[in-house]
Amino acid sequence: MDKKPCNSQEAEVRKGPWTMEEDLILINYIANHGEGVWNTLARSAGLKRTGKSCRLRWLNYLRPDVRRGNITPEEQLLIMELHAKWGNRWSKIAKHLPGRTDNEIKNFWRTRIQKHMKQAETFTGQISEQNDDHHHQASTSQLCGGGGVVDAVVETYSPSSYPGNDLETFPGPFPTESNDNIWCMEDLWSMQLLNGD
DNA sequence: AAGACTTTCAACCGCTGCTAG
DNA sequence: GCTAGCAGCGGTTGAAAGTCT
Numbered sequence: 001m002d003k004k005p006c007n008s009q010e011a012e013v014r015k016g017p018w019t020m021e022e023d024l025i026l027i028n029y030i031a032n033h034g035e036g037v038w039n040t041l042a043r044s045a046g047l048k049r050t051g052k053s054c055r056l057r058w059l060n061y062l063r064p065d066v067r068r069g070n071i072t073p074e075e076q077l078l079i080m081e082l083h084a085k086w087g088n089r090w091s092k093i094a095k096h097l098p099g100r101t102d103n104e105i106k107n108f109w110r111t112r113i114q115k116h117m118k119q120a121e122t123f124t125g126q127i128s129e130q131n132d133d134h135h136h137q138a139s140t141s142q143l144c145g146g147g148g149v150v151d152a153v154v155e156t157y158s159p160s161s162y163p164g165n166d167l168e169t170f171p172g173p174f175p176t177e178s179n180d181n182i183w184c185m186e187d188l189w190s191m192q193l194l195n196g197d
Numbered sequence: 198a199a200g201a202c203t204t205t206c207a208a209c210c211g212c213t214g215c216t217a218g
Numbered sequence: 219g220c221t222a223g224c225a226g227c228g229g230t231t232g233a234a235a236g237t238c239t
Contacts, residue, residue, distance in 0.1 A: 015208080015209075016207095016209090016233095017206075017207070017208075017233085018207090018208085037223095037224075037225090038224080038225075039223085039224075045221095045224085048207095051224080052207085052210095052225085053208075053209080053224090055225075055226085056207090056208065056209085059226095060207075060208085061207080067199085071237095088227095088228065088229090089227090089228090090227075090228065091226075091227060091228085096200090101228075103206085103207075103208085103228095104206085104227095106229085107205075107207085108206095108229070110229095111204070111206080112204060112205095125202055136212090
């Protein structure tokens, strides 16, 4: 509580949301010097951020090839397939989705897929109460078969599991618009080009 | 209209593995 | 072989936005 920072540098480390100025500084610096040792980069660029924070901001948000906005049904399917294969290896999964970051995929999984998994569990629980014998056989074979629990999850979320057999009807409020509450990346990059030398 | 509740996602934290000295 | 510093990863948090009552 009354603990004081060890030195003045530590006291100056900024946390929390990035400002537009900070974004511009980072973009401008990387455009001129390239990515490097992040701690050094943060200091050299004059940012009062940790190298870790700079790296995260760059990789998850500022990189020009980062795709923002809605995840397509194809991407949803791929995420589910790869998650079934590798589990929570988000960075590995992200490598197969160009322009998507591990953080984005992780958030997508936790907020959308996991939510529907719970709903589906509740739903199948209700069904199983009604069709106990039949469903017990099916779920047992899924969970104990070659694929194990992971396959059961994929089975639960395969397109054929939903009415209409189409990912377009995959339940849930998948967004159709990109975020508007943030400054446009094109603005930042055009400003960078104006400032850059 | 406004307060309560829910959802989303950017950012932080702690841990692990790698590598240079 | 040991150690320190760094990058990267996955889990978690909290603020803001959106929705409901």
